[in-house]
Amino acid sequence: MTEREGKSPGGWQLNCPVSVRDHAECVTLAHGEGGRLSRKLIQERILIILQPVSSQSLDDAARLPHSGQPLALTTDSFVVTPLFFPGGDIGSLAVYGTVNDLAVSGARPRWLTLSLMIEEGLPLAVLERILESVARAAGETAVQIVAGDTKVVPRGAVDGLFINTAGVGELLEPVPPGPAQLQRGDELIVSGPLGQHGIxxxxxxxxxxxxxxxxxxxxxxxxxxxxLRLTLGSRIRCLRDATRGGVAAVLHEWAEACGKTLSIEERTLPVTPEVRGISELLGLDPLHIANEGTMLLAVEQGAAAEAVAQLQTIPGMERASRIGVVRERGVAPVTVQRTLGVEQPLADPLGSPLPRIC
Amino acid sequence: MTEREGKSPGGWQLNCPVSVRDHAECVTLAHGEGGRLSRKLIQERILIILQPVSSQSLDDAARLPHSGQPLALTTDSFVVTPLFFPGGDIGSLAVYGTVNDLAVSGARPRWLTLSLMIEEGLPLAVLERILESVARAAGETAVQIVAGDTKVVPRGAVDGLFINTAGVGELLEPVPPGPAQLQRGDELIVSGPLGQHGIxxxxxxxxxxxxxxxxxxxxxxxxxxxxLRLTLGSRIRCLRDATRGGVAAVLHEWAEACGKTLSIEERTLPVTPEVRGISELLGLDPLHIANEGTMLLAVEQGAAAEAVAQLQTIPGMERASRIGVVRERGVAPVTVQRTLGVEQPLADPLGSPLPRIC
Structure with a gap:
């Protein structure tokens, strides 16, 4: 246990909503060794909770019900600390994150895999709480968890719990052509206030x-x-959930992909008073802070008003906003028209100051 | 850095074949933050190495080329320490492990995702060596790496490097019906010597x-x-790579699935002199030790001789052996006929003494 001494309370201890007694049952190394305890953990703790969103046993490769549609495949690992945070936890985040990767690629999310990397000593009650959250999010998003894996590593080899979800979805026509196809005049929209997850x-x-x-x-x-697909169809150029690096990182990636300048207006950016206050306090720009349920999208010239009106009818997206436009490449790949009128290049920082945010 | 003091040299330090100078370039937290350094790491270090086995950029959900065949989906996370071991490393292991999960499920492995969870401070030269190994194994097994994810966590939050691979394969007819369909008289075969990976x-x-x-x-x-599929066809009941928990864990799972007794003979078990020697020294049973390229299979009564002869023509499987038979359920789910003639129940240990073996 010495390697944990002096370590700040990351992992499950901080902000954990589960009351854990001193001698609570914990995950042990033997739970991960493939023997009887592994089977008990999987059958009696994991499968029971996931059963409503899982049609089969989780230890083999799963057969996907055949559909004629083209498929999309994605993967994401989640290392967020603390495991529980206001508005979610690592379990729901792992489902929504992969669901969103599929959604913005133009696919209907259908099947997920769930791989748990657990630190020895994690209380089973904490694991179960997180799996309940996985099951709830999977139910809400109508995805099935069809294959899984569980590893337990000795204390200190991983901080609490990491989760990987891979996802398969069915591509829906028309599939957005992607940022390389951005045209001059295309309009840029965000679906909600910036930086809420990171803050x-x-x-x-x-x-x-x-x-x-x-x-x-x-x-x-x-x-x-x-x-949006049903109403705007092929007038959508591309979409992206603005996670690590925030909206700024997506703007820079898109500018690189199309070779044009993406120009946004500061006064149109939706930011909540809480995020604005904390960002100012810490000297951060909400454009660079991670979101986990907010996307950037680009639509054909003239389609923004309809797209924004549509988004504003969706709960949580009342503050969707047209934030800018695509221009021929100017002095910088991404520019911001500041509220006072000055147009400046938007910084493309090497990294952001917020590790382990997702 | 204090949390690392006194920690045994796990991760990359032990048995690392890459010579790392004192001030070698290392992975930093900023490499994982979604900004410019993240894009540079992915484009200039990761994609360049994976390019021969990857048809597209790795940061979006990938479109899978349409095929009419039913698909199988699997996932596996790899936490092995040390990262390099005789006969492989975490990179090739992550490819073979998921390829094997698909193969034993009756699928032709086609597409993989690759998710890296990297500890801050891992030398880039070590990461590159592992990615080269991923690329080599993917090329050899004819799988494409179509989607990826890279997370960097602060020193101490993960030990060196974890890798998750999820895999999609095309099911090939006839798909083996699985262990629930095991019949009295079915014959049990292992494809090679036991316990080599774990040892x-x-x-x-x-x-x-x-x-x-x-x-x-x-x-x-x-x-x-x-x-085997081409020659034995529907005479194959089920197959399983005998990883964590070894052949014994698979036998116990299968016995549970079919409700019969799986009975093996000690004298037929292939074990190398090295594995036998070290196992005896440490008091371990090779039946309980992990393999990473050896499988258990069950075939219809009378088909074992043909299956074994076929396997013995394959490099590395010269010692394939018929090891037992399926019987009506007797006193124990799995029994071993010892070399001296006694028939004993095979232990189903709670766990095994070898954490982080895969």
Missing amino acids: AVMAVREELGIEPLPQSDSGSLFPAVDQ | AVMAVREELGIEPLPQSDSGSLFPAVDQ
Whole structure:
């Protein structure tokens, strides 16, 4: 246990909503060794909770019900700390994150895999709480968890719990052509206020003592993407959930992909008072802070008003906003028209100051 | 760095074949933050190495080329320590492991995802060596790596590097019906010597000082499975790569699935002299030790001789052997006829004494 001494309370201890007694049952190394305890853990703790969203046993490769549609495949690992944060936890985040990767690629999320990397000593009650959250999010987003894996590593080899979810979805026509196809005049939209996830995780992790705690936007983007597909169809160029690096990172990636300048207006950016306050306090720009249920999208010139009106009917997206436009490449790949009128290049930082946010 | 003090040299330090200078370039937290350094790491270090086995960029959900065939989906996370061991490393292991899960499920492995969870401070030269190994194994097994994810966590939050691979394969007819369909008289076969992977990892990790070092059997099972499918067809009941918990864990799972007794004969079990020697020294039973390129299979009564002869033509499987038979349920789910004639129940240990073997 010595390697844990002096370590800050990451993992499950911080902000954990489960009351864990001193001698609570914990995950042991033997739970991960493939023997009887492994089978008991999987059958009696994991499969029981996931059963409503899982049609088969989780230890083999799963057969996907045949559909004629083309498929999309994605993967994401989640290392967020703390495991529980205002507005979500690592379990729901692992489902929504992969669901969103599929949704913004133009696919209907259908099947997920779930791989748990557990630190020896994690209380079973904490694991179960997280699996319940996985099951709830999978039920809400209508995905089935069809294959799984469980590893237990000795204390200190992983901090609490990491989760990987891979996802398969069915591509829906028309599939957005992607950022390489951005045209001059295309309009840029965000679906909601910026930076809520990053600020929520940081406020609780750094124990900033803010009341009420800012909430993560962690949630599924598929209903919004699907509604836009049905009404705007091929007028959608590309979509992306603005996770690590925030909206700024997506803007820079898209500018690189199309070779044009993406130009946004500061006064149109939706930001909640809590996120604005904490960002100012810490010297952060909400454009660079992670979201987990907010996307950037680009639509054909003239389609933004309809797209924004549509998004604003969706709960949580009332503040969807047209934030800019695509231009021929100018002095910088991404520019911001500041509220006072100056147009400046938007910084493309080497990294962001918020590790383990997702 | 304090949390690392006193920690045994796990991760990359032990048995690392890459010479790392004192001030070598290392992975930093900023490499994982979604900004410019993340894009540079992915484009200039990761994609360049994976390019021969990857048809597209790795940061989006990938479209799978349409095929009419039913698909299988699987996932596996790899937490082996040390990262390099005799006969393989975490990179090739992550490819073969998922390829084998698909192969024994009756699928031709086609597409993989690759998710890296990297500890801050891992030398880039070590990461590159592992990615080269991923690319080599993917090329050899004809799988494409179509989607990826990279997370960097602060020092101490993960030990060196974890890798998750999820895999999609195309099911090939006839798909083996699985262990629930085992019948009295069915014959049990192993494709090669037992316990080589577990002993190889442990010998180097525990610095047992054995020369020559025992080698892992880490490798692809697909060629062998495919050849058996073509010759034996529907006479194959089920197959399973005998990883964590070894052949014993698979026998116990199968016995549970079919409600019969699986009865094996000790004298027919292939074990190398090195594995036998180290197992005796440490009081371990090779039946309980992990393999990474060796499978258990069950075939219809009368088909074992043909299956074994077929396997013995495949490099590395010269010692394939018929090891037992399925009977009506007797006193124990799995029994071993010892060399001296006594028939004993085979222990189903709670766990095994070898964590982080895969």
